[in-house]
Amino acid sequence: MVNSTPYIGRFAPSPSGPLHFGSLIAALGSFLRARSLGGRWLVRIEDIDPPREIAGASDQILTTLAAYGMHWDSTVLYQSQRLDVYQQQINQLLATDNAYYCQCTRKEIKAMGGSYDGRCGTRIQPHKTGAIRIRNHYGVAQFQDQLKGTIAVDNQFAAEDFIIKRSDGLYAYQLAVVLDDIHQQITEVVRGSDLLEPTCRQISLFKLLNCPSPDWLHLPLACAEKGRKLSKQNHAAAIDVVKPQASINAALTFLGQAEVVPETDVTKMLVQAISQFDMTKVPTQSEILLIT
Ligand SMILES: [Zn+2]
Numbered sequence: 490m491v492n493s494t495p496y497i498g499r500f501a502p503s504p505s506g507p508l509h510f511g512s513l514i515a516a517l518g519s520f521l522r523a524r525s526l527g528g529r530w531l532v533r534i535e536d537i538d539p540p541r542e543i544a545g546a547s548d549q550i551l552t553t554l555a556a557y558g559m560h561w562d563s564t565v566l567y568q569s570q571r572l573d574v575y576q577q578q579i580n581q582l583l584a585t586d587n588a589y590y591c592q593c594t595r596k597e598i599k600a601m602g603g604s605y606d607g608r609c610g611t612r613i614q615p616h617k618t619g620a621i622r623i624r625n626h627y628g629v630a631q632f633q634d635q636l637k638g639t640i641a642v643d644n645q646f647a648a649e650d651f652i653i654k655r656s657d658g659l660y661a662y663q664l665a666v667v668l669d670d671i672h673q674q675i676t677e678v679v680r681g682s683d684l685l686e687p688t689c690r691q692i693s694l695f696k697l698l699n700c701p702s703p704d705w706l707h708l709p710l711a712c713a714e715k716g717r718k719l720s721k722q723n724h725a726a727a728i729d730v731v732k733p734q735a736s737i738n739a740a741l742t743f744l745g746q747a748e749v750v751p752e753t754d755v756t757k758m759l760v761q762a763i764s765q766f767d768m769t770k771v772p773t774q775s776e777i778l779l780i781t
Contacts, residue, residue, distance in 0.1 A: 496528025497676050500554075500561075501666070503535040504546035507727035508553045510736065510779070511681070511711045511719035517740045518708045518771070519679035520559045520759075525766040531673050532561040537568045537660050556730045557737065558755035566673060568665050575660045578668060578698075579621060579653060587624050587697060588653060590616035604645045621654040623664075629692040634685070635677070635706040637773050642689050651690050663687060667694040670703055677704040682775035683718055709777045711743060718776070734758065743777065745770035 500516045502508070508516065523530040532554065534547045551565065582588035591609035598605050609616055610624060630647035634640050653664040670678065670691075678688075685707050695702040710718040719725035728736045734751040737758055741748055749761040 494676055496523060496526045497531065497674050498523035498528055498679055499531040499533055499670075499673060499675050500559075501533040501535050501669075501680070502550050503538065503541065504543065504550060505541045506543055506546055507549050509719055509725035509727055510739070511725055513557070513728050513736060513740050514708055514711055514743055515679070515681050516554060516557075516559060517737070517762075518744055521744075521746075521763055521766040522677070522679050522706065522768065524759075524763045525768075528676075529562040530559075531563055531566070531675070533566040533568065533669055533673065535568050535662070535665070537572070537662075537665055539659075553728065553730050556755075557728075557733045558759045560756075566669060568669065571665070571669065571672075572660065574672070575654075575665055575668060578664070579660075582623065582653070582697075583621070587626075588621050589624065589650075590619040591622045591650075591652075592616050592619035592656075605649050605651075607650045610650055620652050620656040622650040623653050623694065623697065625650045625690075625693050627693045627696040629689040629696070632688055632692055632702075632705060635704055636768070636771055637682075637685075637707060637775075640685055640688070640707075642686050646686065647689050647693075653694075663690050663694060667691050667698070671695075671698065671700050675703045677706060679706045679708065681710050681718070682707040683710055685775065707775070708744070709772050709774055712776045712778050715776070715778065719779070737762070745772050 498519050500519045502512055520530050536542055536547060579588065589610045593605065593609060625648060628648040630644055631639055631641040651663060653661045655661060688705055692702050712718050713723065717723065733755050737755065738748040741762055746762065746767065747765055749758045752758050
C-alpha cells in the first residue's frame with residue numbers, strides 16, 4: 490500500500506449473543522490483518538438496536554476476545570454512547586437538505602417495485618415526521634475490495650435514498666457505522682461478506698460527509714448450509730472460552746492460513762499467526778460451507 494497513514498482496523502460486533510465461529514472469523518481476520526501490518530486494532534460494540542440485544546452479551550464478547558488473546562488498543566467504543574453525535578449529524582443533514590422525512594409504508598415501497606423511488610423528497614410540503622432518508626447524491630454502485638477486486642451492486646439499489654433513522658427512532662446501522670469509522674479514523678474495514686452490498690451505501694455517506702472512505706476487505710462467511718451464514722439468529726454455538734486453542738487453529742484454517750503450534754498461552758499462538766499471516770491465501774469466495 491502506498492498509503493502512509495498508520496493502519497487502524499477494527500472489530501465491531503453487535504451484542505446479540507456470545508461470539509460463535511462465524512464472528513471469530515471476523516475478529517481474528519481483522520486482528521491478524523491489523524497486527525501483521527503493524528497497525529492498531531480497535532473494538533466497537535454496535536449496541537443501537539436494543540430489541541436484538543441480550544443482556545451481558547457485550548461483556549461476554551470482550552471476555553472472549555481477551556481469552557483468545559485478541560487484545561484491543563484504546564478503549565472500547567459503545568455506539569449507545571454516541572446517540573447525540575448521530576442526532577447532530579442528522580440535524581445537519583436535514584438543515585442542509587441532504588436528508589428528508591419519509592412516511593412511506595413497507596407496502597407502498599413494495600408497490601414501487603421494492604426499491605424506494607424518492608417521492609417524499611420531492612414533496613412541495615415536506616413531511617415533518619417519519620423515517621429519515623439520505624439524499625443519495627452519489628449513488629455508489631461499485632467499489633474495490635482488497636481481497637475480491639471490483640464489487641458491483643444493482644444500480645437501483647445503489648441510487649436509493651436509504652434510511653438513516655428509522656420511524657421508530659432507532660438510528661440506522663449505515664449512518665452509525667460510518668460516523669464511527671470516521672471518529673475512530675479507521676483506515677481499513679475488515680468484516681464478513683454479508684456486508685458487501687451495504688458498503689456502497691456507506692461509501693455514499695462518506696462522500697456526502699466529505700470524508701475519505703477507508704479501504705474495504707470482506708472475508709468469506711462461515712455457513713452451515715448454502716446461503717445461510719452462522720449467526721446468533723440460527724443458534725450457532727458459542728466458541729470455547731476455556732480452551733480456545735482448537736478454535737484458533739480452525740479459524741486460521743478457514744482463513745487459508747497454516748495452523749500454529751497449540752500453546753497454553755494463546756498470545757504465543759497469535760504471535761506466530763501474525764508473523765505468518767498471508768492475505769493472499771485468504772479464500773476470495775463469499776461463503777464457505779463448514780463440514781460438521
Ligand atoms: Zn416516502
